[in-house]
Amino acid sequence: MSLPILLALFIVASVIGYKVISDVPSLLHTPLMSGSNALSGVTVLGALTVAAVAKAPGHKFPGAIAIVLAMINVVGGFLVTHKMLRMFKKGTESEGRKNVIG
Amino acid sequence: MSSVNLLGLLFVAGTVWGIKLMSSPATAVKGNLLGSVSMAGAIILTLVSEGIVSLPLLWVAIAIGTLFGYYMAVKVAMIQMPQMVALLNGFGGGSSAVVSLLALLGVLGDISTADRLTSGLGLIIGGITLSGSIIAAAKLHGKMSQRPIIFKGQSTWNNLTLLATGVLFISLLMIPSDGISQPAFWILVLSLAYGVLFTIRVGGADMPITISLLNSFSGIAASISGFAVRNPLLVAIGAIVGASGLILTRLMCKAMNRSLAQVLAGKTVLLVGKPTAEIGTPDVDSVSQKERAVTDKDQDDFLSQLRDAKSVIVIPGYGMALAQAQHEVKKFADALEDMNKQVRFAIHPVAGRMPGHMNVLLAEADVPYDKLYEMSDINDEFKETDVVIVVGANDVVNPAANTAEGTPIYGMPILKAYEAKHVVIFNLDTKPGYAGVDNPLYSEDTVTLVLGDAKETIPQALSGLSRSINPA
Numbered sequence: 001m002s003l004p005i006l007l008a009l010f011i012v013a014s015v016i017g018y019k020v021i022s023d024v025p026s027l028l029h030t031p032l033m034s035g036s037n038a039l040s041g042v043t044v045l046g047a048l049t050v051a052a053v054a055k056a057p058g059h060k061f062p063g064a065i066a067i068v069l070a071m072i073n074v075v076g077g078f079l080v081t082h083k084m085l086r087m088f089k090k091g092t093e094s095e096g097r098k099n100v101i102g
Numbered sequence: 103m104s105s106v107n108l109l110g111l112l113f114v115a116g117t118v119w120g121i122k123l124m125s126s127p128a129t130a131v132k133g134n135l136l137g138s139v140s141m142a143g144a145i146i147l148t149l150v151s152e153g154i155v156s157l158p159l160l161w162v163a164i165a166i167g168t169l170f171g172y173y174m175a176v177k178v179a180m181i182q183m184p185q186m187v188a189l190l191n192g193f194g195g196g197s198s199a200v201v202s203l204l205a206l207l208g209v210l211g212d213i214s215t216a217d218r219l220t221s222g223l224g225l226i227i228g229g230i231t232l233s234g235s236i237i238a239a240a241k242l243h244g245k246m247s248q249r250p251i252i253f254k255g256q257s258t259w260n261n262l263t264l265l266a267t268g269v270l271f272i273s274l275l276m277i278p279s280d281g282i283s284q285p286a287f288w289i290l291v292l293s294l295a296y297g298v299l300f301t302i303r304v305g306g307a308d309m310p311i312t313i314s315l316l317n318s319f320s321g322i323a324a325s326i327s328g329f330a331v332r333n334p335l336l337v338a339i340g341a342i343v344g345a346s347g348l349i350l351t352r353l354m355c356k357a358m359n360r361s362l363a364q365v366l367a368g369k370t371v372l373l374v375g376k377p378t379a380e381i382g383t384p385d386v387d388s389v390s391q392k393e394r395a396v397t398d399k400d401q402d403d404f405l406s407q408l409r410d411a412k413s414v415i416v417i418p419g420y421g422m423a424l425a426q427a428q429h430e431v432k433k434f435a436d437a438l439e440d441m442n443k444q445v446r447f448a449i450h451p452v453a454g455r456m457p458g459h460m461n462v463l464l465a466e467a468d469v470p471y472d473k474l475y476e477m478s479d480i481n482d483e484f485k486e487t488d489v490v491i492v493v494g495a496n497d498v499v500n501p502a503a504n505t506a507e508g509t510p511i512y513g514m515p516i517l518k519a520y521e522a523k524h525v526v527i528f529n530l531d532t533k534p535g536y537a538g539v540d541n542p543l544y545s546e547d548t549v550t551l552v553l554g555d556a557k558e559t560i561p562q563a564l565s566g567l568s569r570s571i572n573p574a
Contacts, residue, residue: 003216006329010341013114013325017342020118021349023125026451026476029350029458032124033317034187035134036346039117040194040317042141042339043324044167045148046201046331051163052154054209063209064163066200069193071167072174077190078138079175080183084462085134087180088127091470 031084038077044070106151107334113147114338116140121342127471144335180466181423184455185242188235188313191320195231198224198323199290205330206286208279215275218282220329222274222289226267228323229293230300235316237301238309242455248306260299267292307497307536309455311354315362318347350457357451357477359513404489404550405563405570407524411488413444415480417517418460419453421494421530427556428467431493434564435469441571447473448480448517450498481518490522493556496535502542511537525549528556528563 024032047070051063117140123133145164149155178186202224205213213221240246270285270292277285304312321343328336355362408414416435422428435445447469453460461474484490492499499519503511519525520543527544531553534540543549552559 003329006332006334006337009334009337010325010329013338013341014345016118017121017345018349020122020125021342021346023122025125026353026449026458027461027471027474028124028127028130029353030183030187030456030462031130031134031458032121032346033314033350033457034183034190035124035137036121036321036343037187037190037194037317039137039141039339040191040320040324040343041197042144042336042343043194043198043201043327044164045144045333045336046205046324046327047197048145048148048154048160049152049331049333050201050204050209051160052152052157054204059204059207059209060159062200063204064159066197066204067160067163068167068170069200070197071164072171073190073194073197074138074141075168075171076174076186077171078134078141079172080178080186081134082131083175084180084183084465085127085131087462087465087468088130088471089465089468090127091472 028085028088031081034077034084035081038074038081041070041073041077044074106147109147110144110335113140113144113335116143117339117342121346141339144339148333148335180462181426182243183462184309184313184459185239187456188239188242188316191313191316192232192235192239194320195228195235195316195323197228198320198327199228199232199293201327202228202323202330203286203290205327206274206282208282210331212279217330218275220326222271222286224323224327224330225286225289226271226293227319227326229290230297231316231319231323233294233297234301234312235297235320237298238304238312238316241301241304241306242309246302250305251302256299256303260296263292263296263299267296305536306455307452308358308360310452310457310459311351311358311360313456314347314350314354316347318344318351321345321347354452354457357515359511359515402570404524404526404552405566408438408489408526408567409441409570411438411443411524413483413487413489414438414446415484415487415490415519415522416445416447417490417492417495417499417519418447418449418464419493419495419498420455420460421496422556423454423460423463423494425494425530425556427493427560428463428469430557430560430564432464432467432469434491434560435473437564437567445473446475446480446483448475448477450477450495450517453495453498477515477517484518484521487522488524490519490525492519492525492527492529493560494529496529496541497537497539499543500535500537500539500541502539506539509537509539511539519543520546523548526552526563528552528554528559530555 047066054060054063116136120133120137123129202221206221241248270289274285321340325337325340328340438445449460499517501520503514503516
């Protein structure tokens, strides 16, 4: 894909991203950050490509490291976001409410 | 449009829709799942469309990364979330730096000047993100002091590092292909050095801004390395993350009354602040007198205030998290609710060590999210409130932010706890908060100070309250 098209894509994605993310309430900013953090592991796509086409071992090895790092980012990010989001409960859903006084 | 591009577009749309679902706690779990499915799709699409799906090396690397990521996510406690996110940011940035470096070295074939430009930028931003995030994570995890590390001529060194990186970057664009590896290597080294120089001078309370910024960097680095490898998915999703981090950075700056330029220049709280001893030494005296004066009678006073209160607002701070007192606070709040009082939680945007950190910590303690209020939604209600309970928070309720011109927190928006009829503060001590400014609230007549570990003082107050209602 040519550079001008990629550049246009970059701008459009930034603007849409900005718009959508502005609607996320501060209540969910930590999960938003860990979730978007997982998304930044998308660089694994580039890592896969370079590791695959690299011929010299001195290039292949760093490529593989890049895949490992990015996958930690992706998997760790999404899982931890899931773990957090499951804790958010509305008043009526919250269990374990006991009468402490009385 | 080819089927590959069409599928790619679908995955980008899935990612955006996933983030959109993140705007409500009711749909956020689905949003995150949609995001992860889109990512899995993007990975498989790349493997298939590039014809590299059968290479064992790739799968081994994917498996190793997945295992480590899984392990980290399972192990992490909620209070460690900031350092976890910081570390993951660093890994993403590091990966982008490596991808850009390999592209520069010609792994993908001959590269044009435009490719050198994007790869060079990806290398710089990725490198800064990697080392900066590791330092931030180390500080947050207590492996390094949270105090800013400042040495003589630091700004000069920072600027020199940036300048040298810039010069090398320009040379990268002009030299012949076979000489690229030298400048590329030095650019990596200098970027890593700059990441370290930039984050060691950030203090603990400024971490929310720093993490948000590094989050943005990791996205931008990914997006730029997408240019280098000509992968539109990488460009688009990276850009979205970059925008997300930027929004959070701006929000955090606003909440601390700091400009992004100040943060980038390393002008952190403690750097612009006067030495603590100079500010309000007389206050310290009056505070410690009051401290000694917290007697049984005071205890009875605030218990009776609480007993008669109709509305209560709880203000949690990072101190509550450090004391691990969330569950005690939740029990206390439940007890007050059982006495038919309205109980709400007021959350300052920078409470905790990353955006929204306090909400997660309270959610973990089972506090329902519809009881958590943003500062702007609740700040006008303090004057109608009978009792405000502050737990482990200081700077975010410090009225000096309105009046003490020249102090680091001057102009920072605060929760107006001082407007309430009564305030009870459960803090470890009367030391100033991270900003180093004494809190005049401590010596107000309407304020009761309960000093000590909140994990003990809150249950004590709770049993005192039970006794005062049901005297045996």
